[in-house]
Amino acid sequence: MLFKQLFDQETWTYTYLIADPVSKDAILIDPVNTHIDEYIELLAAHGLQLKYSLETHVHADHITASGLLRQRLGAQTAVSGLCGAESADIQIQDGDIFKFAGDEQIKVIATPGHTRGSISFLWRDRLFTGDSLLIGGCGRTDFQGGDAGALYDCITQRLFTLPDETLVYPGHDYQQRWVSSIMQERTTNPRLAGKTREQFIEIMNNLNLPKPRLIDEAVPANRYCGLDENERQDAVALRDASLPVRATTRTEDMVAEAKQHIVEIDVAKSKQLLTKGNVVLVDTREESEYAAGHVDGALLVPRGMLEFKIGNMPELADKSKAVLIYCRLGNRSALAAQTLQQLGYTNVLSMAGGFEAWKKSQEAE
Secondary structure, three states: OEEEEEEEOOOOEEEEEEEOOOOOEEEEEOOEHHHHHHHHHHHHHOOOEEEEEEOOOOOOOOOEOHHHHHHHHOOEEEEEOOOOOOOOOEEEOOOOEEEEOOOEEEEEEEOOOOOOOOEEEEEOOEEEEEOOEEOOEEOOOOOOOOOHHHHHHHHHHHHOOOOOOOEEEEOEOOOOOOOEEHHHHHHHOOOOOOOOHHHHHHHHHOOOOOOOOOHHHHHHHHOOOOOOHHHHHHHHHHHHHHOOHHHHHHHHHHHHHHHOOOEEEOHHHHHHHHHHOOEEEEEOOOHHHHHHOOOOOOEEOOHHHHHHHHHHOHHHOOOOOEEEEEOOOOHHHHHHHHHHHHOOOOOEEEEOOHHHHHHHHHHHO
16 A cells, blocks of 8 residues: 655645555545645556545645545545535545445544544554644644534543554644654643543633634635635536535435524514514625625625634624524525534524525515
8 A cells, every 4th residue: 555644834734645556546635735736746656546535624724625636636525524514525424434445444533622523534553633633732622613622532532542553643743743653642642641621621721822824714715625716616516417426415414404403484584583673694605695695784604614703703792692594595504503503502593595585585575
């Protein structure tokens, strides 16, 4: 088997290539968009066919190359179903297995805490931990639905229970360290070794780190596999034309599941609530859609930026206040409503039919 650890000096990001020289199957983990040509040249030099581009989470410090690799090489993109990256080909779930090169397989281990959708990948004796477990550290937990307690639990109960000799390959390192091991991290990691859950939470709650430099650009882009708005329409067309059944139905299942746990109201009821007032109206579409037309008084909070922006919006500070969300057709708003509920909002509503239904109602009046 061929294994390479690649490094982006600008963001201190590690990308991993796993490939079989015989079958020519290849997989990339956490590719960076500025290295797209390097990846393509590397694959071509070994005669490899990229099968999957796997993400450990929706990154805040760099933009992924997954979408570009799908466009140029036909690789399938895969992101945790909890990341809100609905444009990904595969919505990963805990325990999923990615098979390649005959008997080779990569197992998914859910490791939430840095973000809600953070995952690790286990291949043979090598564990790719993304930002969940770093060499001598761990990912921060103060944005994107982070949870210090959840991070402690998954590291100590899921990762530290792997064999001692399991190699740990992180998503970043800022001191030019390349690899560690489960035993080394369990016994020497200063944030975790000998620490109780409460002590770990206290450490994480007092890091006081600056906001990642590229977060405003990276998070929304990575919700669309790293593609900008001009590239997304082509990506959706390619996905719909080529996805296997499992990939196309997973997103539909996510929406259907969300709608079972939220409250949907029609346009007429929405208008009544807005007339009465005391409700926050949120448009969860993209900026270009909002600019083309929106409901008066709506706050623009794109689905891809929801978890990041709401903490800085005074209109959404009161989690008991009614929140009415809409998108174009009612699917993104259903997912957004479920996310708000998970974040503690107690009175969240989704407008059935979205802005298209709203426009039809306006035309009929």
